[in-house]
Amino acid sequence: MTWWIHRGLRRALVPRGLNSSSPLLRPPAASSPYFSSLQSRSQENAAPESGIGGSTSSKTASFRSSLNPTEVAKFAAIAETWWDSQGPFKPLHLMNPTRVSFIRSTLCRHFRKDPFSVRPFEGLKIIDVGCGGGILSEPLARMGATVTGIDAVEKNIKIADIHAALDPLTSSIEYHCTTAEEVVKENKKFDAVISLEVIEHVADPADFCKSLAALTVPKGATIISTINRSMRSYATAIIAAEYLLNWLPKGTHQWSRFLTPEELVLILERAGVSVQEMAGFVYNPLTGDWTLSDDTSVNFIAFGTKRNE
Numbered sequence: 001m002t003w004w005i006h007r008g009l010r011r012a013l014v015p016r017g018l019n020s021s022s023p024l025l026r027p028p029a030a031s032s033p034y035f036s037s038l039q040s041r042s043q044e045n046a047a048p049e050s051g052i053g054g055s056t057s058s059k060t061a062s063f064r065s066s067l068n069p070t071e072v073a074k075f076a077a078i079a080e081t082w083w084d085s086q087g088p089f090k091p092l093h094l095m096n097p098t099r100v101s102f103i104r105s106t107l108c109r110h111f112r113k114d115p116f117s118v119r120p121f122e123g124l125k126i127i128d129v130g131c132g133g134g135i136l137s138e139p140l141a142r143m144g145a146t147v148t149g150i151d152a153v154e155k156n157i158k159i160a161d162i163h164a165a166l167d168p169l170t171s172s173i174e175y176h177c178t179t180a181e182e183v184v185k186e187n188k189k190f191d192a193v194i195s196l197e198v199i200e201h202v203a204d205p206a207d208f209c210k211s212l213a214a215l216t217v218p219k220g221a222t223i224i225s226t227i228n229r230s231m232r233s234y235a236t237a238i239i240a241a242e243y244l245l246n247w248l249p250k251g252t253h254q255w256s257r258f259l260t261p262e263e264l265v266l267i268l269e270r271a272g273v274s275v276q277e278m279a280g281f282v283y284n285p286l287t288g289d290w291t292l293s294d295d296t297s298v299n300f301i302a303f304g305t306k307r308n309e
């Protein structure tokens with residue numbers, strides 16, 4: 001292991017068996033079923049050209065457009081509700097403290113920052129890709145990071161901007177309506193690249209990861225959260241959340257677009273990012289709280305480091 005570990009925090013965060021020597025964090029061979037399922041998905045979702053999200057003529061072999069217009073349209077339709085904690089983004093609001101705690105611990109450990117400081121991310125440049133209304137960008141800025149938030153939906157960016165301006169600690173966030181691959185073209189790099197609950201909505205997850213990796217400085221951090229393609233996620237994230245509890249508009253998620261943790265590890269590895277830690281988020285229906293867990297069967301988050309170029 002090449003990173004420094006605060007053992008107490010690490011025990012709290014890293015699920016048992018999920019460390020760099022875990023089979024889960026070793027990428028599957030190219031001949032594995034994961035590899036072929038990702039390849040066929042890549043062909044199905046041949047990145048469409050779209051006017052959404054700025055000029056996207058990104059047809060270069062390595063950084064193709066991540067836009068899936070159908071997915072982006074779903075978010076444009078509910079953009080006004082970002083900061084309604086009882087609206088369609090209620091699950092993200094409830095999950096936010098838990099995911100922020102994972103990000104705080106992993107980034108502090110990786111960049112040797114004091115996790116007990118009020119502004120531990122002072123000096124770090126972070127990009128939040130697919131930032132929506134800024135639910136994550138704002139706490140990152142409050143913890144001292146220089147934050148750029150980008151999203152494919154113009155309305156999201158306007159709402160994020162208005163909301164961030166309400167607090168002097170977040171008013172410095174730079175929001176732009178664009179995509180990761182467009183920022184790559186500007187040759188910008190960040191200490192940490194974070195993209196939460198976005199990869200299941202992009203045209204091609206492997207291309208998207210290549211863009212995220214390209215935005216990350218060598219030895220920098222890439223963090224992704226998403227939903228596992230498991231039977232449990234079908235029952236909870238789709239049937240329960242969309243049809244029984246009406247937390248999300250019906251059709252928000254397509255189960256077949258979800259990635260398993262193994263698939264995410266593989267495509268990040270191929271993009272030049274080695275996953276070091278992974279954790280699950282588990283919802284307690286009695287308390288309404290989310291906690292970090294070894295259980296990655298539904299929601300999970302992965303922290304990786306960019307290999308030297």
Ligand SMILES: C[S@@+](CC[C@H](N)C(=O)[O-])C[C@H]1O[C@@H](n2cnc3c(N)ncnc32)[C@H](O)[C@@H]1O
Pocket residue numbers: 066067068071072075076092129130131132133134135136150151152153156178179180195196197198201202203
């Ligand atoms: C489920 S929301 C997650 C928002 C935010 N990351 C969070 O977790 O609070 C997904 C967001 O990704 C954005 N999005 C979808 N495809 C995108 C793409 N190709 N590039 C940038 N943003 C995208 C959507 O507009 C939406 O705001």
